[in-house]
Amino acid sequence: MKVAVVIVAAGKGVRAGGELPKQYRSIVGEPVLRRTLRAFADHPRITSILAVIAEGQEDRFADAASGLPKIAPPVPGGAERQASVLRGLEALAREEPDIVLIHDGARPFVSSATIDRVIDAARRDSGAIAALPVSDTLKRAGDGPVISGTVPRDRLWRAQTPQGFRFEEILDLHRQFSEREDMTDDASLFEAAGRPVTLVEDDPTNIKITRPEDFALAERLLESAMETRVGQGFDVHAFEDGDHVTLCGVDIPHTQKLRGHSDADVGMHALTDAIYGALAEGDIGQHFPPSDEQWRGAPSEVFLRHAAELVKKRGGRILHTDVTLICEAPKVGPHREAMRGALAEIMGISLDRVAVKATTTEKLGFTGRGEGIAAQALVTVTLPAS
Ligand SMILES: Nc1ccn([C@@H]2O[C@H](COP(=O)(O)OP(=O)(O)OP(=O)(O)O)[C@@H](O)[C@H]2O)c(=O)n1
Numbered sequence: 064m065k066v067a068v069v070i071v072a073a074g075k076g077v078r079a080g081g082e083l084p085k086q087y088r089s090i091v092g093e094p095v096l097r098r099t100l101r102a103f104a105d106h107p108r109i110t111s112i113l114a115v116i117a118e119g120q121e122d123r124f125a126d127a128a129s130g131l132p133k134i135a136p137p138v139p140g141g142a143e144r145q146a147s148v149l150r151g152l153e154a155l156a157r158e159e160p161d162i163v164l165i166h167d168g169a170r171p172f173v174s175s176a177t178i179d180r181v182i183d184a185a186r187r188d189s190g191a192i193a194a195l196p197v198s199d200t201l202k203r204a205g206d207g208p209v210i211s212g213t214v215p216r217d218r219l220w221r222a223q224t225p226q227g228f229r230f231e232e233i234l235d236l237h238r239q240f241s242e243r244e245d246m247t248d249d250a251s252l253f254e255a256a257g258r259p260v261t262l263v264e265d266d267p268t269n270i271k272i273t274r275p276e277d278f279a280l281a282e283r284l285l286e287s288a289m290e291t292r293v294g295q296g297f298d299v300h301a302f303e304d305g306d307h308v309t310l311c312g313v314d315i316p317h318t319q320k321l322r323g324h325s326d327a328d329v330g331m332h333a334l335t336d337a338i339y340g341a342l343a344e345g346d347i348g349q350h351f352p353p354s355d356e357q358w359r360g361a362p363s364e365v366f367l368r369h370a371a372e373l374v375k376k377r378g379g380r381i382l383h384t385d386v387t388l389i390c391e392a393p394k395v396g397p398h399r400e401a402m403r404g405a406l407a408e409i410m411g412i413s414l415d416r417v418a419v420k421a422t423t424t425e426k427l428g429f430t431g432r433g434e435g436i437a438a439q440a441l442v443t444v445t446l447p448a449s
């Protein structure tokens with residue numbers, strides 16, 4: 064069975080304010096729209112995802128969708144949500160999906176369970192929407208903010224998305240009602256045609272980012288669903304004849320160099336291992352075996368970038384890193400800021416989250432005798448709680 068998704072993301076986000084349309088603004092380091100797309104990209108029953116976006120937002124969309132599977136090239140939206148949905152459905156027509164889910168790009172917290180329930184009900188009943196029973200007492204206002212009456216809440220539900228339908232039926236109705244453009248959701252078209260639509264109970268966290276304060280609420284929701292992990296790494300490289308060492312991405316003239324299969328950047332290796340450790344994803348030797356000739360002389364930023372990318376792919380974020388270089392020479396102090404800058408750039412985090420320190424071992428042990436350099440690193444990472 065083919066289950067396609069139309070993600071409508073062509074709105075201006077006027078009520079949310081801000082310089083960027085709300086779907087491209089970040090919540091805890093990641094654009095709203097990327098979170099929405101990933102919820103469907105990760106779902107095993109979804110076969111394809113088509114986004115409807117505003118003209119001129121192609122680059123922002125490409126960033127938001129980068130690396131995610133099943134995503135088709137986006138199509139341009141219309142003036143109202145309804146028009147955007149129609150354009151998305153028309154673009155899917157050649158694919159002939161059995162079921163289509165229509166979802167707001169501005170609802171990044173849709174759960175896998177809600178997606179499943181809407182698919183099941185749409186297959187069975189031909190139209191189904193995620194919704195929440197109203198639990199507050201409802202008041203109708205008069206001309207000003209004064210109550211003119213109480214609306215019985217019995218049998219009232221708040222419509223959310225995804226809304227799922229047999230594809231041919233909803234496409235046909237959107238074509239029929241394309242002149243109206245006054246329908247704020249897709250179930251309204253089924254209702255106007257006298258067709259039943261099943262209400263599927265949703266999760267209250269499936270909020271639509273609509274007003275400025277919704278960003279703070281979204282951050283709180285997300286943070287409560289994250290866990291913090293600490294990783295640690297340690298590495299040593301011996302000196303051999305040479306004229307410079309590479310430490311935390313910075314070349315430093317020296318009377319010797321560090322021996323290694325790659326560029327032997329001992330600080331970056333410790334940091335990379337700390338990240339793999341926080342993810343429980345093995346170690347640097349497992350991802351980049353020293354027996355593999357392609358890594359001979361490789362710049363270690365390749366390894367660090369890979370580890371940082373893994374954090375991103377798991378929906379996480381590097382909160383802070385702390386590297387300690389242990390050597391008698393060269394002096395690290397004059398290069399500390401350059402090292403911090405290089406590490407921050409590679410990991411895609413801000414400078415104030417990156418520490419580089421140095422110490423000697425008071426001429427004791429192998430580092431004290433100047434036989435090599437050791438490094439240790441700590442990292443804290445937040446990840447979606449497992
Ligand atoms: N012409 C439009 C209008 C809205 N949407 C999308 O429909 C969803 C729900 O709409 P809403 O929350 O009202 O978003 P905006 O129209 O962007 O918000 P506003 O009304 O505050 O401008 C959003 O994901 C929005 O991007 C769309 O694709 N095309």
Ligand SMILES: C[C@](O)(CO)[C@H](O)COP(=O)(O)O
Pocket residue numbers: 144167221222223224247248249271
């Ligand atoms: C479709 C919808 O999300 C259902 O709640 C909503 O109606 C769309 O947003 P809008 O603010 O009504 O455009």
